[in-house]
Amino acid sequence: MRNNRAMSVRPHRIAVLALDHVVGLDLGTPSQVFSTARSSAGASFYDVRVCTPGGRPVRSTAGFQVHPDHGLDLLDTADTVIVPGIHDGTALTSGSLEPEVAEALRSAYRRGARVMSICTGAFVLAAAGLLDGRRATTHWAYAERFRRLHDRVDLDPGVLFIADDRVLTSAGVAAGIDLCLHVIRLDHGSEVANRAARRCVMPPWRDGGQAQYIEQPVPKATDTSTAGAREWARQRLHEPIALRDLAEQARMSVRTFTRRFRSETGLSPAQWLLQQRTDHARLLLETTDLTVDQVAHRSGFGTTAALRQQLRQRIGVAPSTYRRTFHPRAELIGS
Amino acid sequence: MRNNRAMSVRPHRIAVLALDHVVGLDLGTPSQVFSTARSSAGASFYDVRVCTPGGRPVRSTAGFQVHPDHGLDLLDTADTVIVPGIHDGTALTSGSLEPEVAEALRSAYRRGARVMSICTGAFVLAAAGLLDGRRATTHWAYAERFRRLHDRVDLDPGVLFIADDRVLTSAGVAAGIDLCLHVIRLDHGSEVANRAARRCVMPPWRDGGQAQYIEQPVPKATDTSTAGAREWARQRLHEPIALRDLAEQARMSVRTFTRRFRSETGLSPAQWLLQQRTDHARLLLETTDLTVDQVAHRSGFGTTAALRQQLRQRIGVAPSTYRRTFHPRAELIGS
Numbered sequence: 001m002r003n004n005r006a007m008s009v010r011p012h013r014i015a016v017l018a019l020d021h022v023v024g025l026d027l028g029t030p031s032q033v034f035s036t037a038r039s040s041a042g043a044s045f046y047d048v049r050v051c052t053p054g055g056r057p058v059r060s061t062a063g064f065q066v067h068p069d070h071g072l073d074l075l076d077t078a079d080t081v082i083v084p085g086i087h088d089g090t091a092l093t094s095g096s097l098e099p100e101v102a103e104a105l106r107s108a109y110r111r112g113a114r115v116m117s118i119c120t121g122a123f124v125l126a127a128a129g130l131l132d133g134r135r136a137t138t139h140w141a142y143a144e145r146f147r148r149l150h151d152r153v154d155l156d157p158g159v160l161f162i163a164d165d166r167v168l169t170s171a172g173v174a175a176g177i178d179l180c181l182h183v184i185r186l187d188h189g190s191e192v193a194n195r196a197a198r199r200c201v202m203p204p205w206r207d208g209g210q211a212q213y214i215e216q217p218v219p220k221a222t223d224t225s226t227a228g229a230r231e232w233a234r235q236r237l238h239e240p241i242a243l244r245d246l247a248e249q250a251r252m253s254v255r256t257f258t259r260r261f262r263s264e265t266g267l268s269p270a271q272w273l274l275q276q277r278t279d280h281a282r283l284l285l286e287t288t289d290l291t292v293d294q295v296a297h298r299s300g301f302g303t304t305a306a307l308r309q310q311l312r313q314r315i316g317v318a319p320s321t322y323r324r325t326f327h328p329r330a331e332l333i334g335s
Numbered sequence: 336m337r338n339n340r341a342m343s344v345r346p347h348r349i350a351v352l353a354l355d356h357v358v359g360l361d362l363g364t365p366s367q368v369f370s371t372a373r374s375s376a377g378a379s380f381y382d383v384r385v386c387t388p389g390g391r392p393v394r395s396t397a398g399f400q401v402h403p404d405h406g407l408d409l410l411d412t413a414d415t416v417i418v419p420g421i422h423d424g425t426a427l428t429s430g431s432l433e434p435e436v437a438e439a440l441r442s443a444y445r446r447g448a449r450v451m452s453i454c455t456g457a458f459v460l461a462a463a464g465l466l467d468g469r470r471a472t473t474h475w476a477y478a479e480r481f482r483r484l485h486d487r488v489d490l491d492p493g494v495l496f497i498a499d500d501r502v503l504t505s506a507g508v509a510a511g512i513d514l515c516l517h518v519i520r521l522d523h524g525s526e527v528a529n530r531a532a533r534r535c536v537m538p539p540w541r542d543g544g545q546a547q548y549i550e551q552p553v554p555k556a557t558d559t560s561t562a563g564a565r566e567w568a569r570q571r572l573h574e575p576i577a578l579r580d581l582a583e584q585a586r587m588s589v590r591t592f593t594r595r596f597r598s599e600t601g602l603s604p605a606q607w608l609l610q611q612r613t614d615h616a617r618l619l620l621e622t623t624d625l626t627v628d629q630v631a632h633r634s635g636f637g638t639t640a641a642l643r644q645q646l647r648q649r650i651g652v653a654p655s656t657y658r659r660t661f662h663p664r665a666e667l668i669g670s
Contacts, residue, residue, distance in 0.1 A: 016397075016398065018399070023363070023367065024359075024362060024363025024366055024367060025360060025363030025364055025366075025367040026363070027359060027363060027397060027399075028358070028359025028360030028361070028362060028363045028395070028397045029360055030397075031359055031360075031396060031397035031398055032358065032359060032360040032396075032397065032508060035396075048397075048398060049398045050397065050398040050399045057402065060363070061366060061367075061370075062351075062362060062363045062365075062366035062367065062383075062385065063351065063366055063383060063384050063385040063403070063404065064353070064362075064385045064401045064402060064403050064404070065401075065402035066399045066400075066401070066402075067392065067399060067400035067401075067402055068398070068399050068400075069398065069399070135660075139536070140536075141534065156660070159660050160536070161660075161661070162660055162661075163621075163660070163661050163662060163663040164663070165663050165664055166663065168663070171536055172534070172535070172536040173367060173534070173535045173536050173537075174509070174512065174535050174536045174537045175536045177509065182621065182661065185618065185621060185622060186621070186622055186663070189618075189622075190614070190615075190618045195550065197548070198548045198549065198550050199476065199507070199508070199550075200507070200508045200509050201474070201475075201495070201506055201507040201508050201509045201510045201545055201548045202508075202509045202548070203548075204614070205614060205617055207649050207650055209650070209651070210536055211651075213532070213533045213536045213537070213538075214533065215530065215533050215534075266651040279525075279539070279540060282540055283520065283524075283525045286498075286517065286520060286521070287520060287521055287524075314542050315542055315544070316544070316546075316601040325470075325491070325494050325497055325498070326496070326497075326498055326517065327498060328498040328499070328500050328501070328503070328521065329500060
């Protein structure tokens with residue numbers, strides 16, 4: 001299949017279905033990512049177009065009206081149909097959809113088209129019945145609402161995207177970029193996808209899933225998780241923090257704590273702590289006038305040399321270079 | 336300043352200036368990122384609006400016309416002006432700009448507004464003279480053209496964004512998200528910015544700069560870089576590859592090779608090789624019907640156990656779970 005597609009004369013046709021309250025960034029994602037997928041001779045593999053019900057203008061969340069070139073009949077000839085996220089509308093509030101839109105989506109799927117959603121676009125596919133009995137994902141902040149409306153869908157809000165046969169759904173917002181890159185990989189292999197990713201200034205794959213981005217409620221004292229210990233550590237990043245102290249905060253043995261910590265964060269306590277210290281140092285370098293030495297102390301690296309080594313390894317630059325790039329008035333600060 | 340802004344009654348006003356051939360994803364970025372920056376009580380810190388010259392419709396690269404609510408007078412009262420990327424127009428081709436647009440931008444800057452660009456939006460700021468004598472960045476693929484047109488700008492295409500006093504520029508496409516998060520961090524601190532990042536399913540900071548995404552020309556045999564050795568390694572990922580062999584390919588001592596390798600990639604040869612093997616395994620799990628055992632061999636992990644351990648550490652899942660999530664027809668493949 002890959003070779004047939006790559007060699008076919010006409011580009012693969014993608015129809016992006018914009019509904020009222022469409023998320024502006026999601027609407028721009030397919031054309032951006034797929035248009036950067038080209039043969040080595042520079043020919044486009046994909047032809048991306050936008051349609052709306054009746055070809056009528058729709059309002060985007062980004063402060064403008066979208067005037068499309070096409071109506072729903074674009075779905076009749078599309079090889080792939082993509083539904084970007086929406087911020088309002090009946091699909092989100094009651095799980096229902098205008099009958100003509102639902103039927104156009106179902107008919108495209110029956111005809112053999114691949115169907116995809118970005119972010120809350122999954123609510124639209126679900127309202128059309130296309131996710132029944134399937135695994136799917138959506139923006140983490142909408143997972144509970146999705147489950148309430150669609151109990152026949154096997155929702156996994158912990159991943160960046162899910163491919164279930166010809167139906168592919170992505171997590172929130174930027175995860176739409178990951179999904180589009182994945183589809184390019186399926187259709188044309190990793191070399192073309194990697195080139196497209198570089199054009200979008202995104203990695204071809206991200207480590208971890210949507211789970212790492214989910215907002216966690218503030219931990220309660222009775223929690224049997226390691227979240228409380230993390231909060232405790234975040235408030236004293238300027239101090240040395242031993243694994244023993246962290247485990248004690250969570251009232252666990254070091255061994256249990258380490259195991260649970262890793263399963264909750266995907267990192268060892270030491271890796272996590274180093275990341276927190278580095279992030280705190282970056283914040284201080286970007287937004288304060290503290291000297292590099294003060295930043296090293298406040299972020300718990302102790303010495304400038306230790307901070308320098310960590311920044312070099314993670315970002316490839318020295319603290320002063322980092323500040324010169326990212327601090328709006330770097331030249332006024334002594335080092 | 337941070338506190339004043341956070342406590343002020345009216346939200347910070349952001350004007351997004353859309354010109355003809357505006358990049359759809361860039362146009363959707365500011366509203367998406369800034370609208371997720373809210374106080375703990377849920378109040379918006381920013382009010383994002385879109386304008387065009389004369390309030391006239393402009394064509395986006397994403398297959399639709401943009402009909403804005405405002406004309407250039409929106410710039411008269413904006414606290415921040417953002418110019419998204421464009422794919423065509425005189426700013427890109429000859430470095431010139433309609434006088435009324437250039438003057439509106441300069442006047443906003445003189446009045447004290449913060450001015451930002453995303454991707455090739457830097458060409459617009461430069462054409463208005465706002466980048467003269469400043470450090471700035473733009474999409475890596477346009478760096479050479481930018482330098483040719485604007486020799487008074489100190490361009491650094493190796494970073495994701497640059498803050499030079501009140502003028503901030505970002506690298507290509509997705510780097511616009513990083514820049515908007517940075518500005519939220521400057522205005523309201525890291526807690527608000529981290530929350531916004533999670534809503535966008537993006538990390539609050541990315542490691543490394545735009546440099547890691549730049550497309551490298553195919554290395555020549557006479558190259559004194561380590562690129563040829565990397566290409567050589569990529570073609571035999573199924574085999575064990577020793578540091579000694581890599582250095583030999585580049586005709587360098589192990590020590591010189593390691594130092595140069597790190598300065599070119601930001602990674603040690605061993606880290607890089609592990610990343611390549613993991614990426615190759617992910618590709619095979621996502622797009623082929625090979626068994627997990629075959630994938631482990633073809634990606635050079637040798638044993639399923641080694642592949643399993645690496646996937647767990649990097650992504651937190653087992654190979655079979657990974658395939659079940661990302662392979663369109665996972666259920667048909669034996670493990």
